[in-house]
């Protein structure tokens with residue numbers, strides 16, 4: 001007797017259309033590759049804490065920061081960090 005049809009693990013991979021955060025330098029601590037995407041809202045069981053940072057259930061504003069440095073803990077707007085590449 002075999003049990004089939006348990007598809008709990010559905011890998012969802014979205015194409016990245018924004019600048020790679022790992023290539024950006026944190027303006028505060030100057031480290032490269034420590035920025036992670038910052039997601040707002042209640043994280044569910046599929047939330048990947050290795051890839052993303054959880055900002056919390058409620059965004060602090062209508063335009064909350066969208067990335068966080070895991071080195072110094074500072075939140076950033078990706079567009080703002082992009083300008084600090086050089």
Ligand SMILES: [Zn+2]
Nearest residue numbers: 026029069072
């Ligand atoms: Zn930093």
